[in-house]
Structures are given as C-alpha cells and as structure tokens.
Amino acid sequence: MLPARVCSLQERPGCGTMKFQGLRVMGNGVDKEWPAQLRDLWSGEIEWNSPMARWCTLQVGGPARAIAAPASREELQSLLGVLAQLGVCWRVIGRGSNLLVSDAGYEGVIVLLGRKFSAIETRPGRKAGEVMVRVEAGCSLMKLVNWCIDQGLQGLEFAAGIPGSVGGAVVMNAGAWGKEISDALLAVTFLRGSGEFVERAKDGLAFSYRHLKTEGMVVVAAEFLLQAGDRQAIDRRCGQMMRERKEKQPQGLANAGSFFKNPSGFPAAGKLIQDAGLKGIRVGGAQVSEVHANFLVNTGSATAQDFLDLMRLVQETVAERFGVRLEPEVHIL
Ligand SMILES: Cc1cc2nc3c(=O)[nH]c(=O)nc-3n(C[C@H](O)[C@H](O)[C@H](O)COP(=O)(O)OP(=O)(O)OC[C@H]3O[C@@H](n4cnc5c(N)ncnc54)[C@H](O)[C@@H]3O)c2cc1C
Structure with a gap:
C-alpha cells in the first residue's frame, strides 16, 4: 500500500481546486486520464462505472465513475490525498439510505466506508456501569444495536431499524422516538481536508435536527457512552421498536425513510x-x-x-x- 501523503485536500468534498503536479490538465482542471492515475497511485479496492442504484436504498441513480472502498484509516487517508492531487471530485457514503443520486450519476469517486471499516472497541467509563464504545464509521447501526443487545448495553435502542452506517448516522444526527444519535455521543473522530485525524468532543460539535456541521470532514469513528442494563429488557425494547416500524412504515418497496424534515412550528x-x-x-x-x-x-x-x-x-x-x-x-x- 502507498504511504499516506500529507496533502492539502479541498475543504468540501466536490470538484478539486488543487494545483496539479506534472499532470495534463483538462478544461475543468481534471485530467481525463485520472482513472488510470488513480489505479497507479492507490492500491485499494475500486469498482469502476458502478450504478449508484446498487448502493442506495432508493435503488435509483446513474453510474459513479468509481467506487473506492478503503479498508483502513491509512487507506482512506492515502486515497483522499491522491484524489486531491488529481483534483477529482469525491463524496463519502455509508449505506446510501439517505441519498438520492441523479440519473446522470457521479463523475468522480464515491468513497464507501463499508464493512471493512466497522470495528467496535470498548473501554470502561468513569462511573460504575458506564462503558465507552468506539465504533468505526462503516459499521452498520443494526450491527451496533445487535452488539449492544449481546453485551447488555443500553442507550442506542432507538436506532434499532435505522438502516444506515454509524458515520451516516452521525452526519445526519439520525433519530427516532424522540432520541437522536448525538444524545449518546461522547466524541467523533474526523479526517480533515489537510489529511490529519482530529477528535472532537460532542460539546465542540454543531448538531441540530438531522444535521451535523462537518465542515467537509469525513467521520471515521464515533465514541458513545452507554450504560450496562438488563440484556433481555434491551432486546425487548429493540424488538418493540422494530415491530412499530413494520406497522407504520411501507414494507417491500425501496425508500429512504422520511423524505422530508418535519417543519418547525407545523404538523409533521x-x-x-x-x-x-x-x-x-x-x-x-x-x-x-x-x-x-x-x-x-x-x-x-x-x-x-x-x-x-x-x-x-x-x-x-x-x-x-x-x-x-x-x-x-x-x-x-
Ligand atoms: C427504511 C428506512 C428507515 C429509516 N428510518 C430512519 C429513522 O428512523 N431516523 C433517521 O434519522 N433516519 C432514518 N432513515 C434514514 C437513514 O437511514 C439515516 O439518515 C442514516 O443515518 C443514513 O446513514 P447512511 O450510512 O445510509 O448515510 P448515507 O445515505 O450513505 O449518507 C448520508 C449523508 O451523509 C454523508 N456521509 C455518510 N457517511 C459519511 C462519513 N463517514 N463522513 C462524512 N459524511 C458521510 C453522505 O455523503 C451523505 O451526504 C431511514 C431510512 C430508511 C431506508
């Protein structure tokens, strides 16, 4: 694998504004040979011309020029460094459960934080019965909720049935039944545009309804503060929430959950x-x-x-x- 490069990445995902280093520049600032260059410069997993309909729960969307799936922080860091060097647009996604991609597709690189990016680690909390749980951004919320049930840890039951990744849930401040992901969070680790990892405590983050101001950074991990509880009771609560979802939400037809935000001061x-x-x-x-x-x-x-x-x-x-x-x-x- 390539060593991580320290590059000045663009602050927002989007088309690059970087200067090129010895590459032939097209009108829009991007060399048309960038796919071959990416292949040469980055050794991680890439799928070319992949329809976004496959990667989004709405099951629509044209092809992304490339889907790159880094398997580690180092691979993610080196990928974003290479993309900045090539000036190529990129966008990170998780499970695509809150995304509508146009039929024209995406003329850049979709960075997929998936199953290879899904480790869960614990350390004791400060008080008796508290556990700090650090989860990589590609872990699915359902895997995390099921793991919490197995470990007898409470605090994330509301997330049972939300089909996103931990990274997507943090960015969306996903929530249900009056709770949001930020309620259980202690800190988030980001990869910055400049290529550095930074950890921010919840107090330093601007969460609002279904939104986190990320300033263009990639969420790589989140740390939650959970409490020890009765395993069977946690299981029952999660099961109840899943049943209510089944009753109230459409089944068997592709969707992205609630399409619109609830407007403030109006009915839902x-x-x-x-x-x-x-x-x-x-x-x-x-x-x-x-x-x-x-x-x-x-x-x-x-x-x-x-x-x-x-x-x-x-x-x-x-x-x-x-x-x-x-x-x-x-x-x-
Ligand atoms: C059946 C169904 C039920 C749902 N129920 C709920 C619900 O109850 N509550 C709720 O809040 N939502 C719900 N959703 C919506 C969705 O599951 C959540 O918003 C989820 O958190 C999105 O996660 P994701 O990994 O799929 O994100 P994606 O759809 O992949 O991405 C969403 C956004 O986050 C960005 N992003 C994703 N990962 C990262 C990352 N690591 N770093 C930086 N940016 C990133 C993407 O670029 C995109 O802008 C539901 C969806 C479905 C299909």
Missing part, C-alpha cells in the same frame, strides 16, 4: 402531505407511500428524475395549501 411533514391529499400520488415509478405519506417509494421502475419531480410536486402543493416549504431530509447528489 407526513401529516401535511396526507392532508394535502397527496397520499398515493405517483410521478413515473415514484410514489407517495399509501402507508406513510412522508415516505416516497420506488414502485419498481422509478428514476431519480421521478423522485425529484415528485419531491417538487409535494413541496409546491404543501406550500400552496399550508404556507410552508418542506425541506428534503434526503441528501441529493
């Missing part, structure tokens, strides 16, 4: 959409779920454009009817 987005008479409405293969109006579902043949058109139809109809414009919770790429 799902209620507004339902009261606007939009339950069941379709654009192409995308539909407002018959079960829960804040879920937009793929009936099987949807395109990303169908979802974008349906999103706008919902936003305009709700705005006309109730005077509030719904903001998507789903990130659009």
Whole structure:
C-alpha cells in the first residue's frame, strides 16, 4: 500500500481546486486520464462505472465513475490525498439510505466506508456501569444495536431499524422516538481536508435536527457512552421498536425513510402531505407511500428524475395549501 501523503485536500468534498503536479490538465482542471492515475497511485479496492442504484436504498441513480472502498484509516487517508492531487471530485457514503443520486450519476469517486471499516472497541467509563464504545464509521447501526443487545448495553435502542452506517448516522444526527444519535455521543473522530485525524468532543460539535456541521470532514469513528442494563429488557425494547416500524412504515418497496424534515412550528411533514391529499400520488415509478405519506417509494421502475419531480410536486402543493416549504431530509447528489 502507498504511504499516506500529507496533502492539502479541498475543504468540501466536490470538484478539486488543487494545483496539479506534472499532470495534463483538462478544461475543468481534471485530467481525463485520472482513472488510470488513480489505479497507479492507490492500491485499494475500486469498482469502476458502478450504478449508484446498487448502493442506495432508493435503488435509483446513474453510474459513479468509481467506487473506492478503503479498508483502513491509512487507506482512506492515502486515497483522499491522491484524489486531491488529481483534483477529482469525491463524496463519502455509508449505506446510501439517505441519498438520492441523479440519473446522470457521479463523475468522480464515491468513497464507501463499508464493512471493512466497522470495528467496535470498548473501554470502561468513569462511573460504575458506564462503558465507552468506539465504533468505526462503516459499521452498520443494526450491527451496533445487535452488539449492544449481546453485551447488555443500553442507550442506542432507538436506532434499532435505522438502516444506515454509524458515520451516516452521525452526519445526519439520525433519530427516532424522540432520541437522536448525538444524545449518546461522547466524541467523533474526523479526517480533515489537510489529511490529519482530529477528535472532537460532542460539546465542540454543531448538531441540530438531522444535521451535523462537518465542515467537509469525513467521520471515521464515533465514541458513545452507554450504560450496562438488563440484556433481555434491551432486546425487548429493540424488538418493540422494530415491530412499530413494520406497522407504520411501507414494507417491500425501496425508500429512504422520511423524505422530508418535519417543519418547525407545523404538523409533521407526513401529516401535511396526507392532508394535502397527496397520499398515493405517483410521478413515473415514484410514489407517495399509501402507508406513510412522508415516505416516497420506488414502485419498481422509478428514476431519480421521478423522485425529484415528485419531491417538487409535494413541496409546491404543501406550500400552496399550508404556507410552508418542506425541506428534503434526503441528501441529493
Ligand atoms: C427504511 C428506512 C428507515 C429509516 N428510518 C430512519 C429513522 O428512523 N431516523 C433517521 O434519522 N433516519 C432514518 N432513515 C434514514 C437513514 O437511514 C439515516 O439518515 C442514516 O443515518 C443514513 O446513514 P447512511 O450510512 O445510509 O448515510 P448515507 O445515505 O450513505 O449518507 C448520508 C449523508 O451523509 C454523508 N456521509 C455518510 N457517511 C459519511 C462519513 N463517514 N463522513 C462524512 N459524511 C458521510 C453522505 O455523503 C451523505 O451526504 C431511514 C431510512 C430508511 C431506508
């Protein structure tokens, strides 16, 4: 593997603005031979021209030029260094459960923090019964919740059934049943644009409803403070939450969970959409779920454009009817 490079990476993921070092520069600042150069400079796992529909729970989206899956912090660090050197756009994803990627795809590198990036470690907390749990960003929330059940640790039961990664959950400040991921967090480790790892305590982080201000940094790990509890009771609580999800949410149709954020000072987005008479409405293969109006579902043949058109139809109809414009919770790429 290549040694980690210390590069000045762009602060926000996006198209590079770096100066080139001996590469032929195209009009947009990126050498068209970058895929071959990336292959030469980075030895990790890459899948070329991979449809994003495969990597997102909405099951839509055109091809990403490359999907790179670093297996360690060092591989991630060297990958971002190489991408900065080549001036190539990149975006980190977890499980793609909150993402809508356009039909045109992504002309850059999707950095996938997946199963190889999913270690869980513990150390004793300061008080009796407290345990600090450090989890890598690619770990799935369900794996973490099941591990907590096995270990008899409580504090993350609300996350049972959220199909994201730990990194995605931190960035989204994912939540349910009145709790959010930030409630159980102690600290987050990031990889900075400059190539350094930094750890920030929760107090130093700007969390809000379904949002964390990351300043373009990559979440590489999160540390939670959990409490020892009764294993069977924790299992029962998680099971109950999973059952309620099954009753209230659409099953068997691809979706990204709640599509819109709940607007402050108004009824929940799902209620507004339902009261606007939009339950069941379709654009192409995308539909407002018959079960829960804040879920937009793929009936099987949807395109990303169908979802974008349906999103706008919902936003305009709700705005006309109730005077509030719904903001998507789903990130659009
Ligand atoms: C059936 C279903 C139910 C759901 N229920 C809930 C729910 O109850 N509550 C809730 O809050 N959400 C829910 N969601 C939405 C989603 O699961 C969460 O937002 C989840 O936390 C997203 O994680 P992910 O790994 O899939 O992120 P992705 O969709 O992969 O990415 C989301 C965003 O985070 C960025 N990102 C991801 N990983 C990193 C990283 N390591 N560093 C920096 N940026 C990163 C991506 O670039 C993107 O902008 C649901 C989704 C589905 C499909």
